[in-house]
Amino acid sequence: MEASAIENDAAARKAVAEHIRALFDGPGSRQWYDGYEAVSQTRHALLCAQNAIAASAEGHLVSAAFLHDIGHLIDLNGRDKFQSGTDAQHEEIGANWLGQWFPPSVTEPIRWHVAAKRYLCATEPSYPASLSLVSQRSLVLQGGAMSAGECAAFEKTCFSADAIRLRRWDDHAKDPGKPLPDFQDVMAYIIRSVRVPVL
Ligand SMILES: [Fe+2]
Numbered sequence: 001m002e003a004s005a006i007e008n009d010a011a012a013r014k015a016v017a018e019h020i021r022a023l024f025d026g027p028g029s030r031q032w033y034d035g036y037e038a039v040s041q042t043r044h045a046l047l048c049a050q051n052a053i054a055a056s057a058e059g060h061l062v063s064a065a066f067l068h069d070i071g072h073l074i075d076l077n078g079r080d081k082f083q084s085g086t087d088a089q090h091e092e093i094g095a096n097w098l099g100q101w102f103p104p105s106v107t108e109p110i111r112w113h114v115a116a117k118r119y120l121c122a123t124e125p126s127y128p129a130s131l132s133l134v135s136q137r138s139l140v141l142q143g144g145a146m147s148a149g150e151c152a153a154f155e156k157t158c159f160s161a162d163a164i165r166l167r168r169w170d171d172h173a174k175d176p177g178k179p180l181p182d183f184q185d186v187m188a189y190i191i192r193s194v195r196v197p198v199l
Contacts, residue, residue: 009196009197012194012197013191013192013194013196014191016101016190016191016194017187017190017191017194020067020070020190021183021187023070023073023074024041024042024045024073024183025042027041027073028040028041028042028045028073029041029042031072031073037132037134037174038174038176039173039174039175039176041069041072041073043176043180044069044173044174045065045066045067045068045069045070045173046066046180046181046183046186047172047173047174047175047178047180048065048066048068048166048169048170048173049062049063049065049066049181049186049189050173050180050181050186051065051168051169051172051173052064052065052066052165052166052169053181055165055169057165059189059192059193060103060105060106060193061105061109061162061165061166062186062189063102063106063189063190063192063193064105064106064107064109064110064162064166065166065169065170066186066189066190067094067098067102067106067110067190068091068094068109068110068113068166068170069090069094069170070094070097070098070110071088071089071090071091071092071093071094071095071097072088072090072094074093074094074097075088075090075093078090078093085141086141087138087141087142087143091110091111091112091113091114092111094110094111095107095108095110095111098110101194101195102193102194102195103193103195104159105162106193108158108159108162108163109159109162109163109165109166110166111159111163112154112157112159112160112162112163113163113166113167113170114142115146115154115160115163116154116160116163116164116166116167117131117135117139117142117167118139118142118143118144118145118146118150119146119150119151119154119155119160119164120164120167121139121144121145121146122145122146122147122148122150122151123151128145130171131171132171132174135171
């Protein structure tokens, strides 16, 4: 690859990361997670990425962990939908939007992380009670625990294992007092995960 192309890609990756960071510095830092949790969207995202790093996850999964709820930040009507009892399908909105710049290894665990919650509710008896009240409420809107047939279909999807890992990091990323990782360290994962060449 020509040096100028490498420089262009580096600049494009950085531009994508800055665009995303602006969402977390702005609305993400002000929006309480799902409107009710004790942490902001940005704190939740950083804690989720921290959990992935602590689990020695691959870089694309650290990025997925950080970005998994970005659908809440780009769908300005999401909170109204939630409060009126409608599933905003933030996982689809986020995964589709991120698909502009990120490969399926990042977007698909995000697309399936709600399905993973529904799967775990069906397969682990103690899991539903471990969810926060907000997650329990959204579960109802998202279809509740999977049926046996839905579980079998989910297990056959390529990204089900990654989605389950992401789901567990997500569930343990709502501590209002836990020290946060360095934002720049997390953004380095995002920059590296951008698809090359950047379109
Ligand atoms: Fe989340």
